[in-house]
Amino acid sequence: MIPFVPPPTFEYGRPDAVSPLIRRVIADNPGPFTFTGTGTYIVGGAGPGAGVGVIDPGPLDERHLAALMAAVQGQTVSHILVTHTHRDHAPLARPFAEAVGAPVLAARLPARPTHASAAPDDDDDESFSPDVVLTGGERLAGDGWTIEALATPGHASNHMAFVLCEENALFSGDHIMGWSTTVVAPPDGDMTAYLASLDAVIARGFSTIWPTHGAPIVEPGPFLAAYRAHRLAREAQVLARLAAGDRRIADMIPALYAAVDSRLWPAASLSVWAHLIALERAGRVRATPEPAIDADWTLV
Template identity: 35%
Template sequence: MPYLTEPEPERGRATTVAPGIRRIVAPNAGLMTYHGTNTYLIEAGEGVVVLDPGPDDAGHVQAILEATEGCVAAILLSHSHSDHLGALAALKARTGARTFAFHRSADPAFQPDVPLEDGGMVAGMACLHTPGHASDHLCFARPDGVVFSADHVMSWSSSVVSPPGGDMAAYFRSLRRLLARRDRLLLPGHGPPLSDAAPYIQELLDYRIRREEAIAEALRDGAVTPRELVDKLYSQTHPWLRQAAERNVTAHLLKLQAEGRAEPSGKGWISAERQGAG
C-alpha cells in the first residue's frame, strides 16, 4: 500500500491544513495511532466546531481551549473509540458546547446531545454513516469536496476491523460509498491529509479483497485458527500488531461465513466447500 508519512507535528499547536480548518495532533502516538489523534478545528457559520476532541489528556484539552480562545460552538465525534472520545467530557465541561454524534452510540456510556442520522447535516456538512471500523462511524463531507474521513480511510495505514463493533462486510460497503464520491481531499483521524483519494481508496479495497481471497484459499487446505492465518499471511507484521491482524482475520472469516464460504470447525475455521465435501 502507498501509505503516506509526515514529520512529527509540533505538540499543542493548531496548524492550518485547509482553508478554515486547523489541526491539533494529540500526544498519543503509538503503533495504532501514528503521531496521535487528529483534532480538527473547523470555522463554521456558528463559530469554531471541534471534531474529535481526542484522548483523555488535560494538556490536549488545554491546547484546544487556547486555539479556540474557549469559544467552541459544537463538538462533533466521528466515532466513540477512546482515542477520539476521551477528551469530550472535559471539553464540554469547559465550554458548554453541545455534542453531536451518530444516534446509535457504540459506547453505552456515551450519548450525544444531538443525535445524527446518515444523510443529515451538521455545521454545513453532510453526515455519512460509514460503519466497518466502528458501528457508529461517521464521515463528514463539506460541499467543497473536503471530507473528514476519521478512521475509515487513513493516509498512514489501513483500518483495524475488530468484531463485534467492527464489521468487514460493512467496511467494504463503506469504502465503496466513499470511492463513488470522488472527493478532492480527505482529512483522516490519524496521519496527514490525503488528496486525490480515489486511487488510494481503490487500493485499500483491492488490498482487502486480496487478503480475503488468500484467507479463503488457506481454508481450502483444512481447518485453521485466526492465529495460524496470521502466521501464514502476516509474517512481516510487527509483533505488537499481531493482535490487530488477528482481529482483521476474524472479521474476514465472519464475512466469509455470512456469504456461505466458511464455517467454524472445532477450534478453527474451514472452507464451506471442504466442509460440505467432508
C-alpha cells in the same frame, strides 16, 4: 500496493492551519494504533469571533484540552462532532463541551462491544453520551462552513464520517487512514459493512480525506482503489490459507502478516476473523462449532 502517506509535520499541541477552513491539533498519544496521535480538527475561520466546529476532541488528556482551549480562544464553538466512541477519539468531548458550552453530536454507543483483545484505544468510552444523536445525512450549518454527517459503519458500527462541503473534503475518522489499513474487530466491527461504506466514500469523489490519525490523503481516487483492492486481496489470501490446510486464525496470521509488526498481530487476527465472518455469511466457508475467533474454519 497502497500509496501510504508519510507522517505530517507538526508539534504536539500546536494548531496548524492545513487548509483555508481547517486547523489541526495533534494529541500526544502516539502508538502502534494511533500513529503520531489523535488529530483534532477545528473547522472554520481562525480569526477572533469566528464560529467553529471541532471534530474528534480525542483522549482524556489535560494537555490536549488546554491546547484545544488555546486554539479556540476568542471564538465560538457551535458543534463538537465525534466520529466514533473509541477511547482515542471520544473521551475529551464532554470536558471540552462543558468548557466551551457547545453540544456534542455523534451516533449512539454501539450495541455490541469491541472485542476484548483489541487495542485499548479501540475500547469504547462507555460513559459517552451525545447531546444530539446522528444517524447519517444530517447537514450542520456553521459560520461560513457546512458539514454533512456520512454514516460509515465497519471499523465501528457507530462510525460517522463528516463531509466539509465547501472543500469537498472528508473527515474519515478511522474508516480510512493514510498510514495504515483499518482494524475491523468483531463483534462490533463488520467487514461487510466496512466494504459497503468504503464503496460509498469512493462514489462521492472527495478531493481530500483527513484521517484522525496521520496526514491527509490528497489523491483519494488511486488511494481508495488500492485500499479496496487490498481488502479483496486479503480475503483471497484467507481463502488460500484455508485451501492450504490452515483451520484456525492463529495458524494463518504468521503467513498473512509476516511483514507486519508482530505487536499488530492480535489486531490483525480480528480483521481476519471479520473476513471469515463475511465469507461465512456468503456461504463460502463454514465455522465449527460457530463463527467465533477460535473456531475451526473450512472451505465450503
